[in-house]
Amino acid sequence: MQNIYIKDLSQHIGEEITLTGWLYNKRSSGKIKFIILRDGTGLLQCVYFKGNVTPEVFELADRLGQESSIEVKGKVKAEPRAVGGYELDATDLHVISEAHDYPITPKDHGVEFLMDNRHLWLRSSRQVAIMRIRHRIVKAIRDFFDNRGFTLMDPPILTPAACEGTSTLFETEYFDLGKAYLTQSGQLYAEAGAMALGKVYTFGPTFRAEKSKTRRHLTEFWMVEPEVAFNDLNDNMDLAEEFLEYIVQTVLKDKQEELKVLERDTTKLENVKKPLPRISYDEAVEILKKNGIDFQWGNDFGGTDETVISNQFDRPVMVHRYPAEVKAFYMKRDPQNEKLALAVDVLAPEGYGEIIGGSQREDSLELLQARIKEHNLPQSAFEWYLDLRRFGSVPHSGFGLGLERTVSWICGLDHLREAIPFARMIYRNTP
């Protein structure tokens, strides 16, 4: 068992220790060989002086290829100039498994080559930093809801019907029961949960068989969806802004080192504090027009529209009350204007677009039945969902936050594919 990790070296200064890991990089300077060891928790420069080790060890240090697994021995010393702040005055070196011709070298590689070798690419410092930040975001999301009395409700992945439209479904044969579909959202199930437990959240993988090749789409992505009984649209926005502040400020507090590896300019993240600006769809359309964009009221915003709108603000902006026609059937209409849905989208700054979509839900049985008919959805598949309105309907609201879009924004990534360990896209389902 690994007893000492690089991240804990501060507790071992002056000690003679043994570490295991992989050769991340090496260089030579006459009578000195430098080996950079990585162990998954950090990097450590191990210094082999010709006079301090046997000739065999010195020769070995020269020969080993990148990503060879090794055991190193030596004395730990503080060395502010070295990576991580420590250095090993090495006395010994053993090979566990010698590697040669490791495909990913410090030189530049094309993205497709790196994605083909994703299982190895994950070992690079940049990818390690992203995975650590992703983990911290997941934990912040769960802590936020756990500490506020929400109950986790894992929704099913295999579902009998579509929830967000039928054109982008993955389907599979389900024994003798016909077809089942991979879930597009846990929301309908979260609503059942909210009627049982008051405040719930779902958090799991969701699927869209979208034939989209943009940098903002994955076919498989994780989504967290809180749902709260008795919350209206304003309560929903209050929850969303508190939530976003908590996630971003937690990462800023705990993950400075990783953000530095990614060379992320964090000044724009520091602004993510409530209150977030709230504008109506109508006001957003005005912004587009003032910026010379020919936008037709009633349409949904495209990526460029979102960027123009969000560029007006120094933090995420909440846009509420969209035309009902561009939104899902289950959203409640605005009592002030039947053409509007009580929806809210949150647009991230810096061109990262929509990261949250939510709404108050229709709580009238009759109106919901009418919407299902208007949308040509099969009412039989939704009878269970209609039961939530037949038996004790209450006002309720919720939203969904896309994990990979959030990771991408906070890390400052160019493409969602780096925000998840093994991305799935229209042209990729490997490795």
Add this chain to the structure above:
Amino acid sequence: MQNIYIKDLSQHIGEEITLTGWLYNKRSSGKIKFIILRDGTGLLQCVYFKGNVTPEVFELADRLGQESSIEVKGKVKAEPRAVGGYELDATDLHVISEAHDYPITPKDHGVEFLMDNRHLWLRSSRQVAIMRIRHRIVKAIRDFFDNRGFTLMDPPILTPAACEGTSTLFETEYFDLGKAYLTQSGQLYAEAGAMALGKVYTFGPTFRAEKSKTRRHLTEFWMVEPEVAFNDLNDNMDLAEEFLEYIVQTVLKDKQEELKVLERDTTKLENVKKPLPRISYDEAVEILKKNGIDFQWGNDFGGTDETVISNQFDRPVMVHRYPAEVKAFYMKRDPQNEKLALAVDVLAPEGYGEIIGGSQREDSLELLQARIKEHNLPQSAFEWYLDLRRFGSVPHSGFGLGLERTVSWICGLDHLREAIPFARMIYRNTP
């Protein structure tokens, strides 16, 4: 927005408050009507004295059906004899949505009827208790690994090849790339993660299209899978026993109230502390023979075998070193005996069977290639996995724990279908 919840009533004794929720039950006693309110956080008896409220309110209290959504007003007082320990001396009552003929009444219903109405069944006290314990177990699992330096690595759900055998796969068309399969285990991806980050865990839904109708099988279930570089089989068992102790003792500490609702005898759970007994497969076979079971060395254990073995112990038992033939291709062989795999299964007491399966992994490229051939698996699909042995292979181990089996055991359930919000089985994919 709901401002006061039943679980927080101790902070409001003597205050006049308003609460919202659902009518859980009611009874009448001449000039008094009792309404049991539920709000997802608890139950509260609201007492309507004829003289204290208007005749309309008194009549309304009489008329409302189960699961009507309501708003109640009144003064909170401590009442040790009432459910939850508090009572509302009620002064007013408003209907939000009146319900009649709620399908699930306090009388007995058949299981299939309850599963058909799972979206409503979740509102009952027993199901609420199970969901809260499930949530606490999920949080304990994540806290355990988060606090020990593990990094979360979400594995893909859509995978290009089978990992645990090809007979139980759900498949879907994946654009122009042919078929993709729903993951049976995140392990292979966790191994890639362990080589990058040292200690990782995956935790997500996994799928088995098993035509099994037992009470211990779901087609969709959640699994947590830690994987640790440089851990051998013994380290793996150390981790597993510490993990199980942490989960069970955490639930015992935090969820006494819910365990009481379930009438769980917790004395047997209190024993779940390390060290757990460790016996070899050979010793387990001896136990079966001593108990008069005609068992052939080389077979895998069936449900009855597991129960006989686990009945010998007062806590979960770890059975290690199984015949390699009944285990997966990626398990390392025992250097002492080539016929054995360095596997470990943990059997829960009280007949709950296998809850953990794990092993040390084969770290030799040549042996792993040979196993893939022996198992008739397509080597091309595993090239990326073989790369983990080509480039810096190290000893490593891990295991998987099935969430629903663990929930079922800790809650003392008869069937896995109650351990997950919306169970998926061979004959059910609704609601």
